[in-house]
Amino acid sequence: MLSLVEENYLKAIYHLSEGGKEQVSTNAIADVIRTKPASVSDMIQRLDRKGVINYTKYQGVKVTNEGKEAALSVIRKHRLWEVFLVEHLNFSWDEVHEVAEQLEHIKSPLLIERLDKFLGQPKVDPHGDPIPDAKGIFRAKPQQPLQHLSEGSLAVIRAVKDTSSAFLQHLDKLGAHLGTQVKILEKVEFDNSMQIQLDQSPPVFISNQVAENLLVQEK
Amino acid sequence: MLSLVEENYLKAIYHLSEGGKEQVSTNAIADVIRTKPASVSDMIQRLDRKGVINYTKYQGVKVTNEGKEAALSVIRKHRLWEVFLVEHLNFSWDEVHEVAEQLEHIKSPLLIERLDKFLGQPKVDPHGDPIPDAKGIFRAKPQQPLQHLSEGSLAVIRAVKDTSSAFLQHLDKLGAHLGTQVKILEKVEFDNSMQIQLDQSPPVFISNQVAENLLVQEK
DNA sequence: ATAAAAATTTAGGTCAATCTAAAAATAATT
DNA sequence: AATTATTTTTAGATTGACCTAAATTTTTAT
Ligand SMILES: [Mn+2]
Ligand SMILES: [Mn+2]
Ligand SMILES: [Mn+2]
Ligand SMILES: [Mn+2]
Structure with a gap:
């Protein structure tokens, strides 16, 4: 079980590695999480112990399969909530991010299953980002600028x-x-x-x- | 600004004082929060410093007006989310509590305002408990068993x-x-x-x- | 009014999550 | 290849939220 903070780190690492980068660096993580590299160093050792990333000193980290699953589950929640906010609560697409950043940490498999159904199993969020299904499967995001x-x-x-x-x-x-x-x-x-x-x-x-x-x- | 844990304590203290009890005891709080009295002693000193309760050593605590406002805001969120879960996500009234316990801590005034509107400004939650309005005003709960x-x-x-x-x-x-x-x-x-x-x-x-x-x- | 029991607080410690400052390792330049 | 710069890690502190054990205060019973 990951803490809220650990989930945020893992999600950041996953996103940083999406661009095909094999190893994610300490400084890069510190940048997105807005913490100091020293704190990141601490945390990645913890995440390594928990098995969601592989860490080799001075060489950066790589998300494991288990970690990918956990990261995608958080991302799924984030994006489903964004859909909810825009489609049902009249949020505009520029207002949803910080709130979804909190909602993504609510722990309840039943809630997400029901929310997904309520929303009609959407495939993309309000920014066009794909929503992974319960198994973590999703269509690639359009890449053509x-x-x-x-x-x-x-x-x-x-x-x-x-x-x-x-x-x-x-x-x-x-x-x-x-x-x-x-x-x-x-x-x-x-x-x-x-x-x-x-x-x-x-x-x-x-x-x-x-x-x-x-x-x-x-x- | 109260932390998630502080909000839980304050809500518990508020609920304990609802029955008309002037002073809420350390042990009573420890009981509902499921912590040790020693931890409660720590926390109530912190909440006193923050101005949401008045604490006199060995004499228990009393919620201040500011504290009441904060407690009611959390309670409002808890109950609005319960309505959402039951009316829109098909939760039954016995499944909502733990999830609402988490959702009540999401910080976004806009979210609550919109959720309230979306739900049609409900006055009671699925258990018949009254939902305070944005100003903390609510009808008393029926008391006749x-x-x-x-x-x-x-x-x-x-x-x-x-x-x-x-x-x-x-x-x-x-x-x-x-x-x-x-x-x-x-x-x-x-x-x-x-x-x-x-x-x-x-x-x-x-x-x-x-x-x-x-x-x-x-x- | 004393003594015993119960409630409460304090002392001292742990763990998660952060920080700053210093040390060590790696990468980039001359 | 040696020096310098950058990145990363370690050491040591701090804060919030907890704990156990011990001390203190209040309450209840004798
Ligand atoms: Mn988040
Ligand atoms: Mn998005
Ligand atoms: Mn709660
Ligand atoms: Mn309720």
Whole structure:
């Protein structure tokens, strides 16, 4: 049984290793958890003893299968709660994160099973992130940033890479949501910005940073 | 700002003082919290420093106004979550307690405001306990035990005193729920049991303990 | 009013989770 | 290859939340 704090560490380590990185470093963990490396050093020894990661001194850590399962269970809860908050309590997608960060630690298998059913077994959260099922299985997240498409392409927004309030609120203003259709009208070579059309709205310019953080599916 | 553990202590102290008791004793608190009196002694000094209770050595504690407010906020959350679990996630009234015990500590004023609205601003929880509003105001809980009514009386079940699974499941079997009408057909002097009729069902016998824990409103 | 019993507090210790400062190991540069 | 810089770990402290054992205070009974 993991404590709330241990769950947060494990989730962070799992996320850091998602990008294909084999070994996750102490400093990287300290960064996301917002603690000091010394504290991380302590904690990863504890998590190693508990069998959820493999740790070799000075070489970083790697999540074990057991650890992956535990991490995915927390992530599943986090994302299910986000869906609940947005679909039933009228939260906007930029307001859900901190609350889900707390709710993800509620321990009750029955609760999650029932919540999942209540929500209609959703496959993605409000940011387009996939929701693992009870066994930890999930579809991969769309990985294609809008930036990588060429002039004239047609695509649909499927997820966001950045989930900061600032970014999400900016998207709201533009009228860009999950499911919105995007057409690339013009790519500006100078600053990598582009002019796009969102659904049937009038054309708008978006910066390279925005385009990099919009994950789309081309049609 | 109170920690999860401090909130649990404060809630326990508040509940202990509800029966009109001025001073709440160390041992009584240790009993409900399931800790040792020595630990309680520690904690009540901390809660005193935080201003939520007044503590005088060897004389027990009393909740301050500030403490009452904090306790009621936790109780409000506990009961709102219980309503959610029963009305939307198909929990039965004997399954909600431990989960609500966790959920009551989630910190987000927005969440509670929205949850309350989503639930339709309920006034009582699944056990008939009143739900304080955002300001901590609530109607008193019905206090009349079925046991105290006389033969031939007609009443409606409004709340339960005991909320243990064992008791609640027993009530389910009998068909006794909040809102069920009860008619007292016969009171047995020997063991204080009684024969009653629940709504239109066939008569049943209930023990004195059951009758003491059913809170009713006479018609 | 004393003595015995019960309740409460204090002393001293443990464990989880953090920190700062110092030491050790690894990586990067000259 | 040697020096410097960076990363990581260890040592030692602190705080919250607990515990047991011992001391103290209050209550109850003789
Ligand atoms: Mn969290
Ligand atoms: Mn999300
Ligand atoms: Mn609780
Ligand atoms: Mn209740």
